[in-house]
Each structure stands twice: as structure tokens, then as C-alpha cells.
Amino acid sequence: MIRLFEQHKVRPQKELEGIWRFVKEDGKEYSLPVPGCWEQHPELMNYRGTGSFYRRVEVSQDCNLRLEFKGVSHTGDVYFDGEKIAHHYNAFTPFSAVVRNVKKGSHEIKVFVDNRFTEESSLHVPNDYYTYGGLTRPVAMEELGDVYIKNVHFLPTLVDGKWQGTTTVKVENLSERDKNVTVKVSLAGVSEESQVSLAAGATAEVVLTQEYEDVKEWNVGEANLYYLEARLLDDWILVDDFIDRVGFRQVTVEGRRIKINGKSVFLKGFNRHEDYGKIGCAIPVQLMAQDMDLMQELGSNAVRTCHYPNDERFLDLCDERGMLVWEENHARGFDLKKMQNPHFDRQCEDCINEMIEYHYNHPSIVIWGILNECASETPEGREKYKKQFEQIKSLDTSRPTTFATCRHFTDICLDLPDMVSFNIYSGWYQDISVKERHEQEMDWIESTGGAGKPVIVSEFGAGAIYGNRDRTRAKWSEERQADIIKENLLAYAEDDRLSGTFIWQFADCRVTQEEWFAVRPRSYNNKGVVDEYRRPKEAFDVVKELFPLLQPREE
Numbered sequence: 023m024i025r026l027f028e029q030h031k032v033r034p035q036k037e038l039e040g041i042w043r044f045v046k047e048d049g050k051e052y053s054l055p056v057p058g059c060w061e062q063h064p065e066l067m068n069y070r071g072t073g074s075f076y077r078r079v080e081v082s083q084d085c086n087l088r089l090e091f092k093g094v095s096h097t098g099d100v101y102f103d104g105e106k107i108a109h110h111y112n113a114f115t116p117f118s119a120v121v122r123n124v125k126k127g128s129h130e131i132k133v134f135v136d137n138r139f140t141e142e143s144s145l146h147v148p149n150d151y152y153t154y155g156g157l158t159r160p161v162a163m164e165e166l167g168d169v170y171i172k173n174v175h176f177l178p179t180l181v182d183g184k185w186q187g188t189t190t191v192k193v194e195n196l197s198e199r200d201k202n203v204t205v206k207v208s209l210a211g212v213s214e215e216s217q218v219s220l221a222a223g224a225t226a227e228v229v230l231t232q233e234y235e236d237v238k239e240w241n242v243g244e245a246n247l248y249y250l251e252a253r254l255l256d257d258w259i260l261v262d263d264f265i266d267r268v269g270f271r272q273v274t275v276e277g278r279r280i281k282i283n284g285k286s287v288f289l290k291g292f293n294r295h296e297d298y299g300k301i302g303c304a305i306p307v308q309l310m311a312q313d314m315d316l317m318q319e320l321g322s323n324a325v326r327t328c329h330y331p332n333d334e335r336f337l338d339l340c341d342e343r344g345m346l347v348w349e350e351n352h353a354r355g356f357d358l359k360k361m362q363n364p365h366f367d368r369q370c371e372d373c374i375n376e377m378i379e380y381h382y383n384h385p386s387i388v389i390w391g392i393l394n395e396c397a398s399e400t401p402e403g404r405e406k407y408k409k410q411f412e413q414i415k416s417l418d419t420s421r422p423t424t425f426a427t428c429r430h431f432t433d434i435c436l437d438l439p440d441m442v443s444f445n446i447y448s449g450w451y452q453d454i455s456v457k458e459r460h461e462q463e464m465d466w467i468e469s470t471g472g473a474g475k476p477v478i479v480s481e482f483g484a485g486a487i488y489g490n491r492d493r494t495r496a497k498w499s500e501e502r503q504a505d506i507i508k509e510n511l512l513a514y515a516e517d518d519r520l521s522g523t524f525i526w527q528f529a530d531c532r533v534t535q536e537e538w539f540a541v542r543p544r545s546y547n548n549k550g551v552v553d554e555y556r557r558p559k560e561a562f563d564v565v566k567e568l569f570p571l572l573q574p575r576e577e
Contacts, residue, residue, distance in 0.1 A: 059302035093159030116378035220414030236525025240269025269385030289522030291324030321569035340386035445481035
């Protein structure tokens with residue numbers, strides 16, 4: 023399943039899930055599922071290295087062929103009939119490649135995959151979450167004609183109480199001759215068309231703006247979605263289409279408040295890693311839905327996709343459930359030395375470009391974030407934060423920006439984002455009163471570049487091993503975790519300066535042993551309110567009891 027709905031009625035599309043042949047770098051062969059992590063196999067549970075996936079496909083007609091990969095972890099080189107057609111870095115962003123003039127019949131796809139930690143990989147490093155290997159998200163094959171729709175972006179705007187929408191359609195001409203084509207867009211009963219001239223091999227954009235009456239807004243818990251359908255006609259013959267789901271919602275920041283469609287909202291939710299028991303990061307839709315059910319049972323209205331762009335099917339679920347999403351690019355806990363890796367700037371730039379290009383239409387995404395807990399206390403780091411925020415604003419001005427800092431009292435970047443977010447673990451790493459430490463943090467934010475902005479507690483929590491019960495309430499016991507989370511939630515419920523809180527974290531996740539074995543029992547980050555199999559800890563019921571206390575605040 024590529025998405026939770028059908029994206030094409032005209033364009034032939036085939037999902038390539040199933041069993042692929044995998045050849046490890048030493049020549050040993052396996053049969054592995056796609057999507058999947060190679061760590062699922064008993065001989066590959068700790069494998070960090072390289073290997074190649076193979077699959078034969080049948081093409082139904084002479085055509086141009088588009089291959090889309092939703093996630094290859096972490097580096098992939100794609101070959102079609104032995105010819106290299108794509109190179110991509112980053113496990114968490116999609117990419118595609120077009121092969122021109124493919125003949126009808128049988129062809130071979132090969133994907134060389136590398137999940138090693140090397141100097142060429144600036145973002146995938148030993149970290150507090152695990153870097154799996156494999157074709158970890160869906161793969162699809164599409165048959166294209168001479169011209170096709172490359173992508174569609176929809177921007178809703180509320181003007182004087184009425185909804186307008188701007189649709190941008192990207193069209194590419196794969197042929198060797200100029201083309202005059204017609205683009206038709208239909209949404210919520212409104213249709214419009216435009217003609218465009220395309221030079222041979224060129225790409226063009228068609229921008230259409232319409233007013234939409236009697237549409238229902240998308241909001242928290244009110245997931246009103248509409249199908250946007252773009253169709254492409256060549257000599258008045260329908261040759262391609264592109265369907266996406268959109269919502270009419272607008273995100274604004276006014277003073278300390280985050281507003282959805284003009285009304286204040288308080289974000290209360292979880293940080294969630296894509297990790298589940300023995301299956302790793304290749305989570306099927308059934309288990310994504312279970313995560314959503316559990317988070318909503320707790321009263322959550324928001325999720326942070328720490329610390330990378332998420333599987334688009336999970337974002338589809340958030341769209342359907344009215345769940346607010348903070349999505350961020352890929353980087354966590356980097357000191358300045360790691361940020362000065364010669365590949366860092368380009369790989370971050372590519373990640374942001376792909377994240378926004380592919381995920382732009384999701385109404386659930388209301389915040390773009392970057393660079394969790396990186397060197398924001400340094401002048402050199404500040405330049406990198408500034409550059410990335412400017413990049414985001416050049417691609418999308420409709421969503422506010424933020425980053426989660428742990429550089430308490432030393433951060434020099436709080437003036438750069440639209441909102442201030444900080445990670446703090448009072449009661450866990452420091453035996454200090456939550457309220458006392460929180461007041462110190464808020465005073466510091468107000469005295470620096472964060473004055474007057476919305477503030478989010480982006481991480482707080484404590485660790486517990488599932489089933490470890492201790493009447494002395496020792497650390498790593500379920501009781502101690504529940505106590506700390508309770509103290510935090512009660513303190514934040516009283517502070518009307520806040521606009522959101524995110525518990526760290528929803529579920530326990532695997533970490534890399536290279537640097538984390540000494541402080542992460544079981545080689546897991548054990549701060550989840552459920553364990554890696556989604557078994558609730560004592561803190562689960564505490565959150566369910568106290569989340570209702572967190573309510574929107576008006577100025």
C-alpha cells in the first residue's frame with residue numbers, strides 16, 4: 023500500500039511489495055520482504071553493511087517508466103536492466119527515477135543498499151534510535167506517456183471568512199518535441215483548466231486559484247478531507263492524472279498562540295519513533311493504526327515525528343483522524359564537529375526539499391521543525407539553523423517553524439523560528455522540582471530571542487522497563503516514570519504561557535549500541551508510556567487522566 027487512497031485512475035501503477043532477492047556483500051543470498059528491514063532475518067539482526075535487492079517486473083506496453091521509492095535505508099543506488107538510474111541518501115525521504123523508452127516485457131530492478139556509518143553519511147550516525155537496513159517503505163512502478171504530472175501542491179487560504187485555494191501543478195515533457203497540453207483541476211465541486219506549452223524535455227508549472235464555498239474546514243478531531251484531482255490532456259486525449267487529499271485549514275501564530283482556522287489550539291501529544299518490536303521501522307498500516315488508536319485513547323491531539331520525515335501512510339492516518347503533526351528534517355544531537363561534516367549542509371538541504379515536496383498537501387502537518395538538540399549555542403551552528411529556516415520559508419510560508427533545543431541558557435538561535443521549543447527532563451536526569459526548573463527556563467526564554475513567541479515543551483519524561491515494579495519508586499520503575507510525568511503535566515497545565523507539550527516518548531525504541539549501551543538498558547530508549555510491543559506502562563493511565571487538563575489558552 024503506497025497511500026491510504028488511490029492516487030491514479032488513468033496512470034498505470036503497480037506496487038512492488040512482496041519477496042525480493044537480497045544478496046549480501048559476502049555473496050550470501052536471502053529472500054526478504056519489501057517493505058521490510060533486513061534485521062527481521064535471524065542471520066541479519068545486527069547487520070550493518072551493504073547488499074543488493076533484486077526484482078523482475080513486467081511492463082505492459084512501450085512507455086516511460088517511473089520508479090518511486092518511499093524509503094531506502096539509508097543509501098540506495100538504483101539500477102534498471104544494469105544501468106544506474108538513481109542515487110539517494112536518507113532513509114526517511116522518498117525519491118523517484120524515470121527511465122525513458124522502456125520496451126514492453128520483462129526487466130530487472132536492482133537496488134544497492136548501504137546502512138553503514140561512514141564519513142559520507144553525515145545524518146545517519148550512531149544515535150538514540152536505530153538505523154535499519156533495507157527497502158523499508160513501499161516501492162511502486164508507474165507507466166508514463168510523453169507528458170505526465172510530476173506533482174501537485176495545494177495551498178488553502180482563509181480570506182475575509184471565505185476559503186480560497188491555489189493549486190500548483192508541475193508537468194514534465196519526456197518527449198523530444200514541444201507539446202501543448204491542457205491541465206484540468208477539480209476540487210470540492212469547482213473545476214478549472216489551463217493550457218501550457220512545454221518545450222522538449224522541459225518542466226512547467228500551472229497555477230490556478232479558486233474560491234470555494236460551502237466547504238467544511240479541517241481541524242483537530244474534525245478531519246474533513248477533499249479529493250483534489252488533476253488531469254492532463256494531450257491533443258485533448260486524457261493521458262495522465264494525479265489525485266491527492268487536501269483539507270481547508272490555515273495555521274497562524276499570533277503572539278503566544280498557535281491558531282488553526284483562527285482559533286487557539288494547545289498541542290498535547292507524543293514524540294513517536296517509527297519502531298516496533300522485532301519488525302523495526304517498516305511498520306505496516308495495521309500497527310500504525312494501533313498507534314493512532316492508543317494515542318487518541320490517551321487524549322492526544324498531536325504527534326511529533328522525531329527526528330525525521332515519517333512514512334506518508336502514517337501522515338495519511340493523521341489527516342484522517344484530525345491529528346496535528348510537527349514534522350522535522352533529519353538530525354539529532356549533533357555537536358558542532360558533526361555539523362561541520364562536509365556533507366552535512368547538502369544532505370540536510372536535500373532532506374528538507376524532499377520532505378516539503380512530497381508532504382506539502384497534508385493538512386495534519388502544522389509545524390516544520392529542524393535540527394533537534396544540535397549546536398545552536400555556537401555562531402557556526404546559528405548560521406546553519408538560519409540557512410535551513412530560510413530554505414523552508416522559500417518552499418512554504420503557510421506553516422510556522424521551530425526547533426527543539428536542549429542548550430539551556432546558552433542557545434543563541436531562539437529568534438530564528440516562529441516558535442520556541444525546548445527539551446527538559448526534570449526529575450529524571452536532574453532531581454529538581456519540575457515547576458522550579460520550568461520557571462527558570464521560561465524566564466530565560468523571555469529574556470532572549472524567544473520573547474512573546476509561542477512556547478512548546480517539546481520533550482519531557484522518564485524511563486521505565488515494562489513490568490519493573492518497585493514500591494521504593496526507584497529509577498527505571500514504572501512507578502517512578504508515572505510520578506515524573508504526572509509532576510510535569512500538572513505544572514504545564516497551570517502555565518498559560520505554553521502552547522503545547524510533547525511527552526518523550528510514545529513507545530520504547532531500539533538504539534544503536536555503539537555509543538548508547540551504557541545509558542540505555544536493553545539497548546532501548548525506555549521512555550515510552552508503552553513498550554516496543556505497545557504494552558501500556560503505569561504512566562499510560564496517568565497521561566489518560568491528566569491530558570484533559572491541557573486546554574487551549576486565549577490571550
